[in-house]
Amino acid sequence: MDNEIIKVCGVWKSFGTHEVLRGVDLSVPEGRITTIIGKSGTGKSVLLKNIIGILKPDRGEIFFEGRDLTKMKNQELLELRRSMGYLFQDAALFDFMSVEENICFPLVEQLGLRDGGELRRRVARLLELVELPGIEKKYPSELSGGMRKRVGLARAIAVEPRIVLFDEPTTGLDPILAESIDQLIIRVNRELGMTCIVISHDIASIFSFTDRLALLYDGVIEFDGTPEEAKRSDHEILRQFISNSFRQIDSER
């Protein structure tokens, strides 16, 4: 059994009277790719935000290497975030900064890099990785949604954190680009050993590379296991999810 780097225990989160998470349990093995699937609006993004500590759970604990994140002071949380990267669903690029400045932000603030040449090299390499070379001087408002997302991705992995949380990295990209982003996630996982947590609606392609699959449904994790287990499982909702996404592919062929 792998080392679990993150463990979510009975997390509840509601907004007003709307209970979004209702006792989520999830453990994330270190150095693996864990994918969270679920209907739109079930709280996948909310779960990820709880894990990185932007949102605080109403109840429950979240452990990062055995330390309870929910009880940490702000300062400790800031420290801990140095080992996490986060790709927001809407990229959340700083709109008053150019692409280059956006990607430099974590490099300067977290790694303390100051050398201009070194920064430029790193930015160029990261933009190469997400297949957007040469857009350093552009501003987020000049980019398309898919481009913004890829810049956000470059920013999230810039400091090579130990864990990266990807909120729908391939949604809104064309299939070829989506494939190459999948490859990128596999690469940062296999080559750099980053633990990846991915939210995705693209179940068919996720199956080929994810190590674990978790289904969030109605505020709880209904299923958690390997893709093989998922395929064999007779869990009603999971079956629907899987068969629907594969049927879509079949009909496209």
Place this chain on the structure above:
Amino acid sequence: MGFFEKIGLYLIKLFNNVKDFAVFLWECCRWMFIPPYRFGQIADHTERIGLQSIMIVAISTFTTGMILALQLVNIMRIFRAEIYAGAAVAMAMSRELAPVITAFVLVAKNGSSMTAEIGSMKVTEQIDAMETMAVSPLRYLVVPRIFASIFTFPALTAIANVVGVYGGYFISTKIMQVNAEAYLHMMYFLVDPDDIWTGLVKAVVFGFLVTVICCYHGLRTSGGAKGLGRRTTAAVVQSTITVLIADYFLTYFFINFCGM
């Protein structure tokens, strides 16, 4: 829900808001004393709050000085005391009008944009993004603005003093035909450096309070464009009122405890 329950809930909400703001205020003060400082950002905001406001502050206070002189010379003529109008204009300007009008102009011009900028970053998750990269938004966005305001509010107030007094002088001597020499003589004789100091100290306090209030509302924005509009309005209204209330207490303090 009964009437008293509603009042109770309202009071609880009010108390929580006040507590939230107090914590925010305390955090701002704390971060202000923790280096490193972001001089680039401070310079940037100083330019936006300061340099780009000189013209509008000058126009506002020049007009104020003119109006004040018009009224005072007119009234003081009744007692044949119009040569004192210069001193009266200068004192009123430096003690009250220059810092307060400068603050009002800056609330409208820069306070509102602080709320709008930070608020729109908040609703588009940029503030959250900053936190995920281990940078405190308070430190990155708020503290530089506070420092910039602490420098620029008094600097602009000083300019306002000069311009306002000149506006008064211009009207009194050129339009209302008051003897210029006597006018200036009484002004130099009666106006004290203390008059100017108190005004500048007030400006520093106003700058701090306005910035903290406007940034607070920006960071607490939620609910899209409508929420942002509500917060911007709240920030402007509360800053304006806070400036006046703070002005009263500062004046009271200076007069009773410093003899100024």
